[in-house]
Amino acid sequence: MIKVLIADDHxxxxxxxxxxxAAEADIEVxxxxxxxxxxxxxxxxxxxxxxxxxxxxxxxxGVQAIAAIATRAPGARTLxxxxxxxxxDVLPAIxxxxxxxxxxxxxxxxLLRAVRAVRRGExxxxxxxxxxxxAQVRTPTGGRIxxxxxxxxxxxxxxxxxxxxxxxxLFVSEASIKTHLQHIxxxxxVRDRAAAVAEAYRRGVLR
Amino acid sequence: MIKVLIADDHxxxxxxxxxxxAAEADIEVxxxxxxxxxxxxxxxxxxxxxxxxxxxxxxxxGVQAIAAIATRAPGARTLxxxxxxxxxDVLPAIxxxxxxxxxxxxxxxxLLRAVRAVRRGExxxxxxxxxxxxAQVRTPTGGRIxxxxxxxxxxxxxxxxxxxxxxxxLFVSEASIKTHLQHIxxxxxVRDRAAAVAEAYRRGVLR
DNA sequence: CGGCGCATCCACCGATCGGTTGATGCGCGA
DNA sequence: TCGCGCATCAACCGATCGGTGGATGCGCCG
Numbered sequence: 519m520i521k522v523l524i525a526d527d528h529x530x531x532x533x534x535x536x537x538x539x540a541a542e543a544d545i546e547v548x549x550x551x552x553x554x555x556x557x558x559x560x561x562x563x564x565x566x567x568x569x570x571x572x573x574x575x576x577x578x579x580g581v582q583a584i585a586a587i588a589t590r591a592p593g594a595r596t597l598x599x600x601x602x603x604x605x606x607d608v609l610p611a612i613x614x615x616x617x618x619x620x621x622x623x624x625x626x627x628x629l630l631r632a633v634r635a636v637r638r639g640e641x642x643x644x645x646x647x648x649x650x651x652x653a654q655v656r657t658p659t660g661g662r663i664x665x666x667x668x669x670x671x672x673x674x675x676x677x678x679x680x681x682x683x684x685x686x687x688l689f690v691s692e693a694s695i696k697t698h699l700q701h702i703x704x705x706x707x708v709r710d711r712a713a714a715v716a717e718a719y720r721r722g723v724l725r
Numbered sequence: 726m727i728k729v730l731i732a733d734d735h736x737x738x739x740x741x742x743x744x745x746x747a748a749e750a751d752i753e754v755x756x757x758x759x760x761x762x763x764x765x766x767x768x769x770x771x772x773x774x775x776x777x778x779x780x781x782x783x784x785x786x787g788v789q790a791i792a793a794i795a796t797r798a799p800g801a802r803t804l805x806x807x808x809x810x811x812x813x814d815v816l817p818a819i820x821x822x823x824x825x826x827x828x829x830x831x832x833x834x835x836l837l838r839a840v841r842a843v844r845r846g847e848x849x850x851x852x853x854x855x856x857x858x859x860a861q862v863r864t865p866t867g868g869r870i871x872x873x874x875x876x877x878x879x880x881x882x883x884x885x886x887x888x889x890x891x892x893x894x895l896f897v898s899e900a901s902i903k904t905h906l907q908h909i910x911x912x913x914x915v916r917d918r919a920a921a922v923a924e925a926y927r928r929g930v931l932r
Numbered sequence: 933c934g935g936c937g938c939a940t941c942c943a944c945c946g947a948t949c950g951g952t953t954g955a956t957g958c959g960c961g962a
Numbered sequence: 963t964c965g966c967g968c969a970t971c972a973a974c975c976g977a978t979c980g981g982t983g984g985a986t987g988c989g990c991c992g
Contacts, residue, residue: 527830528738528741528829528830529830529832529833530738530741530742530745530829530833530836531737531738531741531829532741533740533741533744533745533833534737534738534739534740534741534742534743534744535737535741536744537740537741537743537744538737538740601808622735622737622738623734623735623736624736624737625736626736626737626740629737665967665968665969666968667968667969668968668969675919675920676919676920676922676923677920677923678915678916678917678919678920678923680917680947680948680949681948681949682948690969690970690971691970691971691972692971693970693971693972693973694969694970694971696949696950696951697969697970697971698969698970699949699950700950700951700952701968703950708885709885709950710885710887710919710949710950710978711918711919711949711950712882712883712885712917712918712919712921712922713882713883713884713885713922714919715883715919715920715922715923715926716883716884716885716922716926716931719922719923719926719931724923724926872937872938872939873938874938874939874940875938875939887977887978887979888978888979889977889978897939897940897941898940898941898942899941900940900941900942900943901939901940901941903979903980903981904939904940904941905939905940906979906980907980907981907982908938910980916980917948917979917980918979918980
């Protein structure tokens with residue numbers, strides 16, 4: 519019997535998943551969680567085999583929860599089940615230890631197959647995700663695109679900061695801001711701050 | 726008996742909604758649709774009362790489908806049921822004739838209440854949505870924010886165009902571009918093109 | 933008819949940006 | 963240990979932008 523925990527902040531969706539598994543003799547839904555915290559706790563205390571995890575949740579997001587589950591419930595394997603409309607958390611989720619990444623619009627059979635595969639220790643990747651993953655791996659620095667510091671700069675610029683005010687805000691010189699921006703331009707393939715902001719939104723670097 | 730059609734491209738979510746209504750004596754799910762086209766057809770041929778509609782769907786998006794249903798199935802009323810993570814289609818959906826706008830993370834009871842309310846001809850708005858709607862209404866021009874021409878300029882700027890190249894592309898003088906940008910800044914409450922692009926993405930003016 | 937929003941254009945100026953080149957120090961992984 | 967990515971700083975210059983204060987013509991709506 520495969521013990522499954524459903525972690526998703528949408529009650530209706532949880533009901534739907536429950537329904538899918540109800541007809542399966544070898545799968546049992548042993549619990550639900552509406553946020554990351556609950557997911558980690560239940561996964562640990564219920565001894566589940568597979569956690570179906572949405573990435574976007576209140577309290578603690580899915581990626582953090584995956585990492586926490588990996589340490590606090592080592593027997594459990596996490597299958598990410600999320601929407602992905604340009605979701606940029608594919609790589610973080612996998613780095614955090616997700617055993618699979620499926621889209622919510624996956625057919626029922628695929629979900630069932632995935633749960634069983636994950637239980638067997640296999641990895642599952644939706645085709646779309648596989649493609650994106652490869653694209654991201656091909657990208658310099660493997661998907662993280664801009665560095666943490668560069669992201670801070672980018673955010674400030676997106677909020678209308680001039681190089682000078684951004685420098686003041688980050689306690690560095692204007693020159694550093696300019697250098698960071700140059701690197702951002704290079705990485706995003708643009709030539710000015712406005713296009714950088716746009717490209718960042720398109721790629722999910724900013725939201 | 727309230728006849729309901731579920732239009733959502735996620736099979737699991739459709740199952741979940743079905744499950745929610747299964748226990749209700751006065752509600753009957755008479756059909757499902759996985760995209761906008763199907764939704765319009767089924768709504769017309771099945772004589773449904775309420776269409777539960779996700780906005781993001783393949784083939785034909787929810788907003789178009791809402792409009793089509795309003796003409797092709799005048800008896801049906803559409804209740805938008807979507808995720809909203811900064812979804813910008815609130816106003817378009819309502820303009821297209823949606824009778825209500827709920828979030829997918831709404832509690833089951835709220836969904837049931839909403840369906841019955843919509844059937845009675847009432848309007849339903851999730852509190853979050855109501856807030857955003859009012860914010861948009863308070864904005865000059867009531868949601869359309871920037872004019873068509875201004876939007877063209879904004880798009881070019883987002884793609885990295887300088888004032889000069891934007892002017893060339895639109896066959897106007899650089900001065901016109903500058904004026905348009907000034908107006909855009911005023912409307913979006915920003916001071917430079919980068920912040921304008923960011924704000925436009927946040928408000929859904931750009932995608 | 934008279935606003936009002938829109939789109940177009942002009943001039944001027946200081947402020948800011950982008951491009952380039954070069955340099956230093958740190959930390960991590962091969 | 964060597965290299966690479968990252969973060970930091972510098973100086974210089976031309977190009978561009980943003981701010982201001984106009985001005986004109988058009989079309990729509992009350």
